[in-house]
Amino acid sequence: MFTCVLAALAGLMFGLDIGVISGATQFIQAEYQVSDHTIEWIVSAMMFGAAVGAVGAGWLSATLGRKRSLILGAVLFVLGSLLSGFAWSPETLIAARVVLGLAIGLATFTAPLYLAEVAPEHIRGAMISTYQLMITIGILVAFLSDTALSYNGAWRWMLGIIAIPGALFLLGVLFLPDSPRWLMMRGRRDEALDVLLRLRGDSSVVAREAADIEEQLKTPQRGWHLFLENRNFRRSVWLGVLLQLMQQFTGMNVVMYYAPRIFKEMGYDTATQMWFTALVGLTNVLATFIAIALIDRWGRKPILYTGFAVMAAGLAVVGTMMHNGIHDHGTQIFTVTMLLTFIVGFAMSAGPLIWTLCSEIQPLKGRDFGIACSTFTNWVCNMVVGFTFLSLLNGVGNANTFWLYAGLNAVFILLTFWLVPETKGITLEQIERNLMSGKRLRDIGR
Structure with missing residues (x-):
């Protein structure tokens, strides 16, 4: 449960990044004196980065592994958040939003995949649903944070403060196990069995699940x-x-x-x-x-x-x-x-x-x-x-x-x-x- 909930927090980062820009745009526009068209660039730059990140996520998650891909996503999220908060021009802010998008594109592909591979069958649907729920909670938290900071027009804090949950997520992901399915794909069967035993706690369940994974891997993508x-x-x-x-x-x-x-x-x-x-x-x-x-x-x-x-x-x-x-x-x-x-x-x-x-x-x-x-x-x-x-x-x-x-x-x-x-x-x-x-x-x- 701890492993699954921690991985689902990737959805929280996704939601924070979607929600946080909403309250900041009017203050960004006032400070930089930019047009609505520039604001559209600032908002949509994140989605461009996410599209690029999503394209590369499949290769990265297969090559680096699910855990390392989540770590990379968390690092990019923290860097993008901090760069957004310290942005010295609209162009810098657009670049920072692209970096955040890369993080989100990577996380939105990898986190549900990781959840599906580590969650036991009887709670798999609930855990993946938890990921979706975390996205909506992240949006709400971002909106509340923006509201509190709006009284001072502190848009830099609005964009930068989400680096804190990003850093906590990064710290937590370091303690996650590798996906047993990915370990099997890389021929590291003994490590996969060890991870499954820690996750399931029952050797008979582990043997059955390992056999199922090996059978599935016979069907190549x-x-x-x-x-x-x-x-x-x-x-x-x-x-x-x-x-x-x-x-x-x-x-x-x-x-x-x-x-x-x-x-x-x-x-x-x-x-x-x-x-x-x-x-x-x-x-x-x-x-x-x-x-x-x-x-x-x-x-x-x-x-x-x-x-x-x-x-x-x-x-x-x-x-x-x-x-x-x-x-x-x-x-x-x-x-x-x-x-x-x-x-x-x-x-x-x-x-x-x-x-x-x-x-x-x-x-x-x-x-x-x-x-x-x-x-x-x-x-x-x-x-x-x-x-x-x-x-x-x-x-x-x-x-x-x-x-x-x-x-x-x-x-x-x-x-x-x-x-x-x-x-x-x-x-x-x-x-x-x-x-x-x-x-x-x-x-x-x-």
Whole structure:
């Protein structure tokens, strides 16, 4: 449990880095006297770094090992945080954000992989869910920290202070064991057995699990060749790409990165903007428990239908209120409530479920390649969203911007119906058989 929770803290670093920039942008803009376009560069530089980090993470985690990859990610996170806090120009800050992105791209690939390989079977799902929960907690902690520091406009402290949890994470990771699966892959069987015995404490369980790992390793990863040769595998890869595109273009990260600016458009002062931003983070954390509770009871598609419908309605109402004008306290509170409703819709559906589906639909021989493609897509789309939001606000207006995202969520309901399979209660092996036999994508979970 200690090993798994410590590894899941990589998600906390991820959440801190997402959340911390939100409260800092207005103070950065005031100090450096830069345009909205430069702010978009500062925000989206992290996602560019994460996309690059995610591409190299597979090779690094296989070559260096899961533990050393996490150590490297923690070191980059601390360095990027400190450089952000001491940045002497917008260009330096952009470079620091790229370094942070490299750390996050590496950690977001490696941490769930490490968790899946060290957690015992009966708590594996809970531990991977803990990683997702840690991301939302990290966002909330960052929002609260930004709110406390906003009274002095201390944006350097906002960005630099997250080096402290990064350093603590680095210290903790040094005491983690290597992944037994990775040790087996490198031919270090005796070390792998020793680690498994420390993790499990039962020699009979260790023998059975070691045999399972050795059997799995007989199926080599050949994703790129499979992608070129097999049409059915290409379908699952493109579905994973589409799912991540759907997740990012819901508009959720627009709120995560630019929440104070959105509340400013509603007519709130700086202090209130920051407190409402913290409320966004709290809502995100609490609503994630809805997904954890319902995913294996309702199934994937009903939750996605519900989530996309709630998000479309919430953003449509926010856009309408901004179009009509927010003139009094009552309309302000109503608009904030609808924005929080949108947050609930995302956190209970597309937030955690898209990652689950992306891992379920890929066949074993190409799973690493398929998940790498969808993870890269996530960060590229994330970067596009972060890089375009302020331009959209300035170009087409706040109402039209929110209506655009509402319309996209409505389209995603249709795409879910046409293309997304229901994978509740079916084994990964059966999903793979259905996919490779040529069944329609939406039927591969039957």
